[in-house]
Amino acid sequence: MPTRPNENTPETFEKLNVSTPPNKAGGASVVYHAMKHAIGKAGVVRAKDALTKLNQKGGFDCPSCAWPDPDGHRSAFEFCENGAKAIASETTAARIDAKFFAEHSLVELAEMSDYWHDQQGRLTEPMVLREGASHYSPISWDEAFGLIASEIGELASADEAIFYTSGRASNEAAFLYQLLTRALGTNNLPDCSNMCHESSGLALNQSIGVGKGTVSLDDLKNAEVILVIGQNPGTNHPRMLSTLQQAKEKGATIVSINPLREAGLVAFAHPQRVTQMLGGKTPLADLFVRVPTNGDQALFQAIGKRLLEMEESGRTVVDSDFINEFTAGYGEYRAALKSISWAELLDACDLEMSIINELAELFASKTRIISCWAMGLTQHRNAVATIRDLTNLHLLRGAIGKKGAGMCPVRGHSNVQGDRTMGIFEHMPEWFYAALEKEFKFECPREIGFNAVQAIRDMKANPGRVFVALGGNFLSATPDTEYTAEALRNCRLTVHISTKLNRSHLITGKQALILPCLGRSEKDVQASGEQWVSVENSMGIVHSSSGRIPPASEMLKSEVAIICGMAKKVLKDRKCEIDWERFETDYSTIREVVERVVPGFENYNEKARQPGGFYLYNPAKERVFETASGKANFGVSELDIEKPEPGRMLLMTIRSHDQFNTTVYGLNDRYRGIRGERRIVFMNSEDMNRLDLNAEDEVDVYSYFKGEERVTRLYQVIPYDIPKSCIAMYFPEANTLVPIDHTAKGSETPASKSIQVEVRKRVS
Ligand SMILES: Nc1nc2c(c(=O)[nH]1)N[C@H]1C(S)=C(S)[C@@H](COP(=O)(O)OP(=O)(O)OC[C@H]3O[C@@H](n4cnc5c(=O)[nH]c(N)nc54)[C@H](O)[C@@H]3O)O[C@H]1N2
Ligand SMILES: Nc1nc2c(c(=O)[nH]1)N[C@H]1C(S)=C(S)[C@@H](COP(=O)(O)OP(=O)(O)OC[C@H]3O[C@@H](n4cnc5c(=O)[nH]c(N)nc54)[C@H](O)[C@@H]3O)O[C@H]1N2
Numbered sequence: 084m085p086t087r088p089n090e091n092t093p094e095t096f097e098k099l100n101v102s103t104p105p106n107k108a109g110g111a112s113v114v115y116h117a118m119k120h121a122i123g124k125a126g127v128v129r130a131k132d133a134l135t136k137l138n139q140k141g142g143f144d145c146p147s148c149a150w151p152d153p154d155g156h157r158s159a160f161e162f163c164e165n166g167a168k169a170i171a172s173e174t175t176a177a178r179i180d181a182k183f184f185a186e187h188s189l190v191e192l193a194e195m196s197d198y199w200h201d202q203q204g205r206l207t208e209p210m211v212l213r214e215g216a217s218h219y220s221p222i223s224w225d226e227a228f229g230l231i232a233s234e235i236g237e238l239a240s241a242d243e244a245i246f247y248t249s250g251r252a253s254n255e256a257a258f259l260y261q262l263l264t265r266a267l268g269t270n271n272l273p274d275c276s277n278m279c280h281e282s283s284g285l286a287l288n289q290s291i292g293v294g295k296g297t298v299s300l301d302d303l304k305n306a307e308v309i310l311v312i313g314q315n316p317g318t319n320h321p322r323m324l325s326t327l328q329q330a331k332e333k334g335a336t337i338v339s340i341n342p343l344r345e346a347g348l349v350a351f352a353h354p355q356r357v358t359q360m361l362g363g364k365t366p367l368a369d370l371f372v373r374v375p376t377n378g379d380q381a382l383f384q385a386i387g388k389r390l391l392e393m394e395e396s397g398r399t400v401v402d403s404d405f406i407n408e409f410t411a412g413y414g415e416y417r418a419a420l421k422s423i424s425w426a427e428l429l430d431a432c433d434l435e436m437s438i439i440n441e442l443a444e445l446f447a448s449k450t451r452i453i454s455c456w457a458m459g460l461t462q463h464r465n466a467v468a469t470i471r472d473l474t475n476l477h478l479l480r481g482a483i484g485k486k487g488a489g490m491c492p493v494r495g496h497s498n499v500q501g502d503r504t505m506g507i508f509e510h511m512p513e514w515f516y517a518a519l520e521k522e523f524k525f526e527c528p529r530e531i532g533f534n535a536v537q538a539i540r541d542m543k544a545n546p547g548r549v550f551v552a553l554g555g556n557f558l559s560a561t562p563d564t565e566y567t568a569e570a571l572r573n574c575r576l577t578v579h580i581s582t583k584l585n586r587s588h589l590i591t592g593k594q595a596l597i598l599p600c601l602g603r604s605e606k607d608v609q610a611s612g613e614q615w616v617s618v619e620n621s622m623g624i625v626h627s628s629s630g631r632i633p634p635a636s637e638m639l640k641s642e643v644a645i646i647c648g649m650a651k652k653v654l655k656d657r658k659c660e661i662d663w664e665r666f667e668t669d670y671s672t673i674r675e676v677v678e679r680v681v682p683g684f685e686n687y688n689e690k691a692r693q694p695g696g697f698y699l700y701n702p703a704k705e706r707v708f709e710t711a712s713g714k715a716n717f718g719v720s721e722l723d724i725e726k727p728e729p730g731r732m733l734l735m736t737i738r739s740h741d742q743f744n745t746t747v748y749g750l751n752d753r754y755r756g757i758r759g760e761r762r763i764v765f766m767n768s769e770d771m772n773r774l775d776l777n778a779e780d781e782v783d784v785y786s787y788f789k790g791e792e793r794v795t796r797l798y799q800v801i802p803y804d805i806p807k808s809c810i811a812m813y814f815p816e817a818n819t820l821v822p823i824d825h826t827a828k829g830s831e832t833p834a835s836k837s838i839q840v841e842v843r844k845r846v847s
């Protein structure tokens with residue numbers, strides 16, 4: 084059974100077309116591409132009905148990224164091209180039913196590409212893969228829940244069950260899911276955040292006592308300097324570009340720190356402004372800092388060192404009042420930066436002193452500074468240290484906890500932040516466990532559960548686990564595809580609660596279930612009537628989301644109903660006071676309970692329904708730093724830069740413009756000038772010359788880690804504006820190359836942006 088599709092897929096190397104990347108993002112073409120995707124897939128009526136309710140007050144929350152909606156006025160088109168693609172993929176008219184599974188064996192399906200999988204449409208009925216079977220067959224909901232209960236009943240301990248969550252689950256579903264897991268007796272709650280912003284959460288917790296960002300949209304609009312670091316908003320958070328545009332028009336300086344010159348940050352044409360649809364555009368980034376892959380920690384230390392030198396030379400650049408009143412560890416930080424040489428720092432970040440000076444001058448002359456970042460910082464061995472070094476710069480300047488300044492980790496999945504607030508975490512604080520015990524009268528486990536990487540290692544080493552996933556595509560999203568495949572195959576049962584077919588349904592345990600659920604856009608009617616759910620965006624705003632269009636199939640259940648159905652059977656003999664029936668009937672009863680367990684959710688039912696929702700209290704915003712020291716901590720970290728070993732290059736795995744994580748909507752990456760192909764290696768032309776490669780030559784890519792070798796075959800290399808010795812490939816294809824043990828120190832996030840590789844020409 085292939086874990087990844089190979090050269091057999093219909094689209095490989097059929098239509099590659101490379102052109103010069105455009106010099107702006109947005110504009111009229113966005114409207115065209117959005118409509119093409121939405122209308123092409125969903126049929127005119129479903130798409131239009133869905134899009135008119137997208138991100139409107141009283142409508143449903145966009146299931147794409149976690150960028151917030153404006154607090155005040157909203158335009159009739161409060162969505163972006165990629166939000167429209169997400170909706171088109173969810174509201175598609177195509178369907179996968181029992182007949183589809185009878186016609187296609189698992190092997191056949193596994194050979195097809197991720198793009199093909201997405202094209203097949205929505206899952207419509209529960210399916211089971213019986214032991215030894217080659218095809219999935221239908222199963223009733225009741226029998227499916229019974230199978231999960233009996234397999235979990237066979238386990239020697241609850242810790243042999245693993246409950247994964249992807250960040251699309253609503254607060255209500257997430258709260259019930261962690262409750263089921265803990266009432267069963269384990270904290271094994273890995274989630275997509277483990278592969279995503281875990282490094283940010285940990286670093287911010289250590290530095291400022293809260294694992295979330297500290298700014299609002301309003302702060303961004305009032306900032307003097309905005310750094311956009313290791314992030315490609317033109318593709319992954321397109322609505323962020325309108326915010327950056329507004330900030331820019333008010334005079335903000337925007338700095339992009341990235342190995343790639345991403346089109347969205349070069350210039351932006353607002354798709355809803357008539358003049359800009361006709362070709363005008365706002366140049367965005369004032370300064371592009373072309374840091375080599377993984378050079379950021381050295382860059383941030385260099386800026387810090389330069390600022391401290393300025394201070395020593397008599398200029399006041401350090402905010403001493405803030406440092407004295409609110410921080411700890413300044414002396415150690417200063418000493419550490421003093422002891423590191425300029426030669427070492429400049430070599431590690433491979434930048435000119437003039438760039439360091441320019442950035443330091445920006446920090447020295449302004450105080451309303453915001454740093455935004457995403458996966459370019461979090462998915463490296465030194466990610467936690469890097470984010471702490473970035474936070475140190477804000478502490479030096481007192482650029483946190485005031486208007487127009489602060490930290491802005493830009494979240495990925497639309498409700499990944501809310502899921503964590505609801506307790507999806509292998510290691511919640513003691514107060515949370517105590518509150519669950521008080522509310523539900525069961526003994527809550529205290530032992531720390533598995534994160535994603537630990538869960539994979541555990542399933543690989545110990546046959547017979549039960550693996551349940553609330554959304555997501557565990558096999559393709561996690562590192563080391565072959566290793567993870569073995570881990571999943573080792574399970575006695577794998578269960579996926581999903582909307583669309585994906586590779587995790589095909590690489591299974593001895594038995595497997597696909598439990599199809601409603602998507603965000605769809606009406607959710609339960610015994611007490613129509614239900615709504617709630618989500619928390621990247622800036623800590625909690626608001627309601629009400630699906631509007633009819634479900635893709637009558638046989639679908641909501642995530643909440645599936646969790647309740649499962650829980651009733653799985654926990655049948657457990658002693659606890661949890662009324663699953665009531666939760667399923669009326670979701671407002673879930674919110675009543677959340678109100679008592681999670682601080683900040685008082686009057687949840689009422690507040691979430693207010694237009695625009697409500698902000699959760701974030702102490703760091705008020706300069707209250709809830710760390711052990713009671714102060715914001717300067718972090719002192721040794722410089723730990725991953726440089727390619729001789730003869731090797733450093734691989735970053737990134738998203739194209741036509742995908743949402745492992746869901747592939749199309750084969751183009753328009754803003755990088757790529758059409759028709761995903762099996763691409765982006766390489767500097769000097770490296771291509773050195774390796775005797777011509778454009779579009781076929782190559783295999785090998786990765787190396789502690790004496791281990793991994794390989795993925797058959798890619799085409801193309802020359803690209805990327806620093807020397809760095810290459811880029813798309814995930815999930817390249818995930819086969821990410822070593823399971825190559826993770827960020829502290830957070831265990833797979834270091835999928837700095838992998839040691841060799842690229843070899845294929846001999847035909
Ligand atoms: N349309 C769409 N939207 C999405 C997603 C999607 O797949 N599609 N995914 C969602 C999710 S879950 C997430 S987490 C976010 C991801 O959003 P991003 O983080 O923007 O996604 P990536 O494609 O991983 O891009 C990483 C960026 O970091 C840069 N980079 C790589 N290595 C380094 C480095 O060492 N230093 C610096 N400074 N930069 C580096 C890359 O060049 C690239 O611009 O987007 C969310 N939104
Ligand atoms: N190499 C490499 N690997 C990475 C990354 C990288 O940059 N490089 N990025 C990482 C990041 S940031 C993340 S967040 C993870 C993402 O990891 P996941 O969250 O596990 O993956 P997704 O691709 O977002 O999940 C897609 C699947 O979710 C299901 N789905 C969609 N909508 C719904 C819904 O409303 N309800 C339910 N129940 N299911 C739904 C569909 O069946 C779809 O196939 O991947 C990580 N993996």
Ligand SMILES: [Mo]
Pocket residue numbers: 275278279280494495496
């Ligand atoms: Mo993510």
